Amino acid sequence: AQSVAQPEDQVKVAEGNPLTVKCTYSVSGNPYLFWYVQYPNRGLQFLLKYITGDNLVKGSYGFEAEFNKSQTSFHLKKPSALVSDSALYFCAVRDLSGGFKTIFGAGTRLFVKA
Amino acid sequence: EAQVTQNPRYLITVTGKKLTVTCSQNMNHEYMSWYRQDPGLGLRQIYYSMNVEVTDKGDVPEGYKVSRKEKRNFPLILESPSPNQTSLYFCASSLTGAVEKLLFGSGTQLSVL
Numbered sequence: 001a002q003s004v005a006q007p008e009d010q011v012k013v014a015e016g017n018p019l020t021v022k023c024t025y026s027v028s029g030n031p032y033l034f035w036y037v038q039y040p041n042r043g044l045q046f047l048l049k050y051i052t053g054d055n056l057v058k059g060s061y062g063f064e065a066e067f068n069k070s071q072t073s074f075h076l077k078k079p080s081a082l083v084s085d086s087a088l089y090f091c092a093v094r095d096l097s098g099g100f101k102t103i104f105g106a107g108t109r110l111f112v113k114a
Numbered sequence: 115e116a117q118v119t120q121n122p123r124y125l126i127t128v129t130g131k132k133l134t135v136t137c138s139q140n141m142n143h144e145y146m147s148w149y150r151q152d153p154g155l156g157l158r159q160i161y162y163s164m165n166v167e168v169t170d171k172g173d174v175p176e177g178y179k180v181s182r183k184e185k186r187n188f189p190l191i192l193e194s195p196s197p198n199q200t201s202l203y204f205c206a207s208s209l210t211g212a213v214e215k216l217l218f219g220s221g222t223q224l225s226v227l
């Protein structure tokens with residue numbers, strides 16, 4: 001069965017510092033991995049995805065994520081955090097061998113302090 | 115503008131009173147899906163549809179119905195709502211449901227009293 005774990009309920013960083021939001025996954029086939037962000041009172045917005053190829057994926061708003069097959073991880077990173085990055089972040093995995101479902105993690109609340 | 119439109123944005127109802135939350139997309143997407151968001155649980159998939167007249171259960175389908183009579187519309191039906199269905203609901207779509215990103219609606223906050 002597919003599953004996604006985001007081990008941290010919240011992450012706090014100072015503005016200008018690098019940030020990492022962690023995600024690990026479990027699938028039976030090839031993983032298709034996604035990160036989404038949710039701002040208050042808004043729907044989810046796509047940040048980036050990994051399908052195949054380069055393990056470092058670049059996305060919107062300066063975010064990037066590193067796919068690590070051996071550790072089954074897909075951590076979201078940004079070199080320099082902004083206060084406006086404060087939001088709820090969701091990791092998601094799709095495993096087409098298990099049907100066309102997308103499984104989301106529980107979410108990680110990111111707080112960036114000025 | 116490409117968008118997924120959900121209505122209503124907020125809904126308060128009472129136990130047992132049938133309701134429908136509408137979802138429409140203007141991108142000719144084949145794949146549409148419904149999720150509920152609850153604190154600490156993230157998003158859980160209720161139902162999804164690969165195309166017109168093709169629907170399948172997600173992880174939490176109990177108490178919900180869907181239909182896909184037209185490609186653009188994918189309504190969520192609660193025939194007898196209960197308080198445990200109080201949640202934030204999102205509709206989403208993508209081109210085929212394979213490797214593309216999901217585009218989400220703005221959400222429907224449902225309260226069942």
